[in-house]
Amino acid sequence: MNKQVKLAKRPVGLPDEETWVMETNPIPEPADGEMLIEQHYISLDPAMRGWMNDARSYIPPVQIGEVMRAGSVGVVTKSNNGKFAEGTVLSGWGGVQQYIATNGAGFYPVDTNLAPMPTYIGTLGMPGMTAYFGLLEVGKPREGDTVLVSGAAGAVGSIVGQIAKIKGCRAVGIAGGPEKCAYLVNELGFDGAIDYKNESVSKGIKRECPDGIDVYFDNVGGDILDAALARINRGARIPICGAISQYNNTTAIKGPANYLSLLVNRASMTGLVVLDYQDRYMEGAMQMGQWMAQGKLKSREDIYEGIENFRETFLRLFNGDKMGKLVLKVKED
């Protein structure tokens, strides 16, 4: 049977138990030209919260009754499709379900000899591409720059900081709790870390960015964005990748009160959507794969099991109770 998680109603604030419904349906039969993918892992990303809102955005919202949109990685188990044979490992937009019958549009093969499956929805997937192109193309770090990143122990932030180091920058991360902060500095080689749960972020920035901030890669928005704006250098670049602190607001989003620091410092704040770099993913994946092989870039996935646990696992994105890339294994052994 095929367990599928479908959107049942649009959430207000954090998704509750009525937001999704799990259905058990027969495994679909691939039509002519289609194949059946057995999905192994589902990617859990903060952006998914945005896709649930009925609002104009960079992709259409998930509709009520549809399978919840998610990135995934899995194996072709039946193929009526000339392109991908049985046994091929594919990554794509498989959604929160155990099986999908598809003509393969939007799926691409990945090599599990080079990296394990979950890495292809993490560092070698969307989050990694977001970090790579967002930092290099929007943040434009120069050697010697100070690069500050929030959500630094997460799938995107942890890669941003490591790429900043590779590019000769001072990398400083903001994360929640001493364990994550120690991980950034001791495991990933960040120059400094700020524990937003246990210290003033403003004071932390002063301490860890004594020469100010040249690039602030923002994943969180809210007060942390304001604290960063207060310490940017002339000509600083702020890629806006997300605003996880604001996604579950039931009131209006908090705009950055310190935005006039952009004026004083001739700085810029620029929105970033990874889909714009689709035709360069191969370049990004090859470079990141090389850095991983050289031991310069570490990838960490935090893997939970069971499609039944989708909601509670998803909520870890927002309560911070995870480390690295959040992944749900949906294949049953």
Next chain:
Amino acid sequence: MNKQVKLAKRPVGLPDEETWVMETNPIPEPADGEMLIEQHYISLDPAMRGWMNDARSYIPPVQIGEVMRAGSVGVVTKSNNGKFAEGTVLSGWGGVQQYIATNGAGFYPVDTNLAPMPTYIGTLGMPGMTAYFGLLEVGKPREGDTVLVSGAAGAVGSIVGQIAKIKGCRAVGIAGGPEKCAYLVNELGFDGAIDYKNESVSKGIKRECPDGIDVYFDNVGGDILDAALARINRGARIPICGAISQYNNTTAIKGPANYLSLLVNRASMTGLVVLDYQDRYMEGAMQMGQWMAQGKLKSREDIYEGIENFRETFLRLFNGDKMGKLVLKVKED
């Protein structure tokens, strides 16, 4: 005698009667290498409000007891300076006073055969340069773009819209009251105007920018910035020139709640300080002078008289009771 307006205390909110004090002192005697300038006109600009705050900014704040900083234009009446002879008309940072003895640093000669004195502190001075470089270098308008500008009947905004027209764009202005809006469309050739005092700015933008906004040149911040953010196109550019709606706040500045529209639309918001283009002012002035001579660019000054009226004239910047570039004549006839 030399009447001088000095900063007496730092204002909270709008400057009150105790913010400045007027002193009458003897006309200074130019030392060796100096000259005496009799000032004719003082420039009144929203940025002056920012210079009064004791805060890190792009130039140091005016200190208590100092002559209030202001751009000015005047005539050399005595010269012990080899560079500028008696009778030369100079523009520079003369401050709010009738006479200044200076070695000429920061002053430059202007040609009153080409344009009257007040134009050199307006369209051919700092506000004009702000519009020119801010729109062209930060806003980067392309032919066919929709350019929206706030404070559109002001010294900077009125020039921004006219340059947008010259560059083949659709120019839409936001201003307060039917008289200003009619002026934008009928006198300056804007394609549309939105009267923020008498209509919903959001609805006005929908009406006047049916294809969305490609460049929003922001002089005002606050709710109008949010309304513009809600209608930007993909890749839109937002030069942040000022935030006049927020300068006299006694509470925290209102950050743009819709800033995540930057993300969705891959748009950018970039701070702009005209002083950065100092080495290109000549280029800007020549181009703008040419457009004026060709009748493509209109300059309008709103001139009040009497240094005694400095404060009440200055307040017109914030209550909107003026049209075009606000100028104070300080020379007594």
